Amino acid sequence: MDVTRRRLNAATVQPARPAVSNSSLYFSILTSVAMVALVAFFISCRISRPLKQIGEAAERLGRGESVELDERRGPDEVRRAATAFNTMGARLRRFVDDRTRMLAAVSHDLRTPITNLRLRVELLDEGETKQRMLDNVEELRLTAEAMLSFAREEGSEEARAVDLVSLVESVCEDMADVGAPVSFDGAAKLPAICRPIAMRRVVRNLVENAIAYGAEARVSVRPDGGDIRVTVEDRGPGIPAVDIERVFEPFVRLETSRNRSTGGVGLGLSIARSIVRGHGGDICLENRQDGGLRAVLTLPAMHVVGDDRQGRRTPARQIAA
Ligand SMILES: Nc1ncnc2c1ncn2[C@@H]1O[C@H](COP(=O)(O)OP(=O)(O)OP(=O)(O)O)[C@@H](O)[C@H]1O
Ligand SMILES: [Mg+2]
CATH class of the missing domain: 3.30.565.10 (Histidine kinase-like ATPase, C-terminal domain)
Structure with a gap:
């Protein structure tokens, strides 16, 4: 009877878990979580900082400033976005410059015929028609002047x-x-x-x-x-x-x-x-x-x-x- 119990007891004994393996498991989980968080933080900084810079640059471009982003910094996607932004800015500047130059050329060239027209109208006989024509010519002159000074200021100022x-x-x-x-x-x-x-x-x-x-x-x-x-x-x-x-x-x-x-x-x-x-x-x-x-x-x-x-x-x- 005694012998049987002893045998049974020997079979049900559980081996004690070593305390050291538990704490090292927790430690390694914590270390991995911290490393993943650190890497995620680093990656998000690398992406979010240039994105913030692109946002600020777009705002300044919208205010008429000339802005250029550094195309060599940040991950591939950010560098591509910076290049696209700079190309867009250059195109916009070229477009505005072309429009301004055309406006300046047209308003400048209009001045000579307007002056000639006024001189010819001055030679007409005095009367209501002459006065009306002079008023119209003056209106034309003012319009050409207004367009010219707008083009001048727009084109040359930073x-x-x-x-x-x-x-x-x-x-x-x-x-x-x-x-x-x-x-x-x-x-x-x-x-x-x-x-x-x-x-x-x-x-x-x-x-x-x-x-x-x-x-x-x-x-x-x-x-x-x-x-x-x-x-x-x-x-x-x-x-x-x-x-x-x-x-x-x-x-x-x-x-x-x-x-x-x-x-x-x-x-x-x-x-x-x-x-x-x-x-x-x-x-x-x-x-x-x-x-x-x-x-x-x-x-x-x-x-x-x-x-x-x-x-x-x-x-x-x-x-x-
Ligand atoms: N303060 C104001 N009170 C009442 N009407 C106004 C006022 N400002 C502008 N207007 C109206 O708006 C119109 C357009 O004004 P805008 O300044 O564009 O042209 P303008 O004054 O007629 O000519 P300019 O090109 O010399 O400025 C004016 O002709 C006027 O009828
Ligand atoms: Mg006015």
Whole structure:
């Protein structure tokens, strides 16, 4: 009986598991997980950093800056994306340059026949017809001049960092110096990347419109989230809602402003919007509740480290009443 039990006992004994093999298993699992995470982190950095750079470059290209990406860095796919981006940028630049050169050539060549035409009309007998023809020739001349100066500025200027507040203020001062009713109110300093001559032209167009059609221009420059907001307000009749987008089309002038004394050809707003959109911003018009029109220009602000512009304001400044 004893012998049988002993035999049975011997058969059911389990070998004790060695404690060392358990902990080394956990250790090797942890090490592998850490290594996989490290490799994944490294790969995602290698891909996400260049992708972020491509995104930023696309944004700058949209603002009219010339940007080129390094085509030798990063994995194959990223290098290919950088090459494609650079090719696209070069094509876009060539396209804009060709268009600008053609516009400059056409408007330049139009000047001579327009001058000849004016000289011939001057020789006609005095009368209503002669005056009408002179008005038409003058309109042609102004159109050709407007196209030429647009092409000149568009073709030759590079975008750079500019304090938009000083730029707008100096346009207002120049106009106030010759007696125009312009007032200015602005934040302390708001840097933006832009082509300053083109941007001056945009602001001048908006201020000239406010004065011509709305008797005065009240200009202000303020930060607005990540944008800079320039507003030009007047106290004129405003623009009927149905026409508020149409006036941005080239050569559109409303019936009320057909009067030649305002001197326009209907290109100001369309040129201004095209310049601002080329900088990644936009221009909109809105009728004010208390009468008059408000032109709102928005432009992406340049990011400045440690920027405290929200709190800094200069007091409203009246340039001319
Ligand atoms: N502040 C304003 N108040 C009322 N109407 C306006 C105002 N600004 C523009 N408009 C209307 O929009 C039209 C188009 O303006 P735009 O500046 O494009 O051309 P323009 O002033 O007629 O000529 P120019 O090419 O010399 O600027 C104007 O003719 C006018 O009818
Ligand atoms: Mg105008």
